[in-house]
Amino acid sequence: MTVTPADLPPVLPADHVIAINQPKADLHTYRDYSWNGMAFGLPPGVFHPGETSRMLHQRLLDGDIETRDRVYAAMGVGVGVEAVAAGLRGAHTVYALDVHPASVQATTEHYRTHVGDSSDSRFVPLVSDLFDAVPQDARLDVVTFNPPAVSQKVSDDPDIVRNVCAGAPLVITFFDQLADRDLLTEDGEVFLILSNTADLRVIIGHAAERGFTTQVHHRHDWYDGVITFLFRLTKEKS
Template sequence: MGEGNRTRTATSEEEDAAWALCQSLPPTLPAGEIVALNTPGADLHTPRAYTYRDWSFEAPPGVFLPGETSRMIHDRLLDGTIPVAGRSYAAMGSGLGVEAVAAGLRGAKEVHAIDVDPESVRATTEAYARLVGDRPGTVFRPWVSDLFARVPDGARFDLVTFNPPAVRETVSEDPAVVRNVCVGSGIVRRFFEQVVLRDLLAEDGEVYLVVSNTSELRDIVAHAIESGFLPRVIHHQTWDTDDVQTFLFRLRRAVAI
């Protein structure tokens, strides 16, 4: 253990509040609803265009277009709710690269774009070069990696965002759909295990995690708490057309490494 905040432990009030939040979360939706809500589009394996604000992106075949849950992160990177300026930032699951572009334009010190799919990393790298380019004080580092597996030892991040493919039900046998949508809650468990075991968060580092009740929401948050994180809801999104509830959590270490 180090000095100051790095030896801080959660108070009983903080722990009680964390578990109360976990218990207040909605249960996972029935399987039939989950499958119906996550049926992929027929054009997934074709080149497509995507626009976010005035930025344009080209989606290679097999790479998903960002949805409403991804935009929860994009918007908050740009408006400063997720503070990235001057910080080392990791976009876990970089997709088309919207998060990486937003972080670069907002003045991140380092932008690490991480995705298991080489085509996603290529699309992110091309979009970043075109929309951000070389900026003094900002370094761009793309990684083709299963979570943090290929990120070098000793890397530490002030900020990580993750919109995991944690949908509980298998909605397709297509490997691209599984990779982008329904790996299940195990990927989030592995994520937190790697963050803790590899000491990947800097002092006062933060994780911003998007999870909905199409996933095992309560179990995911419970595992985060058991791993030593204190969750706080930054945004709660509902829709008039279905019963999906999506949460953007900020998580900080209760017991610093």
């Protein structure tokens, strides 16, 4: 069922958004993360996956978000779990994209450790502001993005802003680049995680203006006022 902006909840009050998005104090330390028995080391500045990220991880590994034999782009790849899952699944190509060089380096190391020669997937790690570094002739079958779309600034630390609260303009540019560069294949899919800490109506409304149809693939109510959506978007046929 197609979702319109009017079907979505408004952004939560600013004070509530700020209160529930207070950053952890350990972002600038070395941390560890484990998933499905695999260890991931997080250098300073690399985002620690949370519950919303894990909504993507298992779905990529088990094929609910299908990447097998497809060209896949993990936008904002962070520590690299999405890239690893797609490689293990048997993606044709895995673009691991992040504006943060340390995240791309961490992803590369984790991909080599956990996927290595066990997959024929072509791995393409790129330091990239959204799709800027993606080759002009690339066409993508699947894109996932868990953007830092929180609507209120929760810190002056640029690493925290990059990881948490860049806001709706970043996601609007994401859709503009997808549309302007015609990056999706005919049957291409975008899986986007957003909650009502972001301005859902503005973001999904802009996606519609750029020719994308939105469906809710999964919804999770956290019972603190926050509702998280995993949206599936496809490009309308011209």
